[in-house]
Amino acid sequence: MKICLVCSHGGHLTETMQILEAFAGHELIFATYHSSREAEVASLGRAYFTENIGASARRMFLALFWALRVLRCEKPDLILSLGAEIALPFIYWGKLLGIKTVFIESWCRVEDLSKTGRLVYPIVDVFWVQWPQLLAVCGPKAQYKGAVI
Numbered sequence: 001m002k003i004c005l006v007c008s009h010g011g012h013l014t015e016t017m018q019i020l021e022a023f024a025g026h027e028l029i030f031a032t033y034h035s036s037r038e039a040e041v042a043s044l045g046r047a048y049f050t051e052n053i054g055a056s057a058r059r060m061f062l063a064l065f066w067a068l069r070v071l072r073c074e075k076p077d078l079i080l081s082l083g084a085e086i087a088l089p090f091i092y093w094g095k096l097l098g099i100k101t102v103f104i105e106s107w108c109r110v111e112d113l114s115k116t117g118r119l120v121y122p123i124v125d126v127f128w129v130q131w132p133q134l135l136a137v138c139g140p141k142a143q144y145k146g147a148v149i
Contacts, residue, residue, distance in 0.1 A: 002027040004076035008084040009035035015082045015107060019148050029074050031090060053085050064089045071097060082106055083116045091120045102126040104148060105134065112137055
């Protein structure tokens with residue numbers, strides 16, 4: 001199975017790295033931001049890097065086209081993300097392209113969902129939270145199976 005792991009740099013990337021053993025035997029593609037960890041990420045599979053989107057509408061617009069190019073080139077079977085905003089174009093394009101999507105809310109989200117979590121919840125195929133109390137603020141799609149990191 002070809003899995004596209006999408007995450008921002010920093011903590012989201014660290015959380016993604018902590019669950020890599022779950023994907024042993026699968027082909028991995030990474031989509032993340034330029035950072036000092038590029039060589040580390042590229043050593044684990046094919047990697048695509050872009051500028052940090054942050055709160056910039058212009059960079060999000062550009063990221064929509066970048067994400068589509070990555071997905072059309074790689075044709076992954078699954079898109080999985082632990083956040084943040086970089087997940088949005090991949091998950092939305094993934095749904096339009098018929099790719100299964102999974103979002104895991106960050107371990108640091110204990111009492112409420114992230115903005116990204118709220119935006120992808122309606123369309124993602126699988127939505128996991130890492131704290132049981134988050135189930136009360138989510139809809140019935142959310143699942144808690146323990147912390148993944």
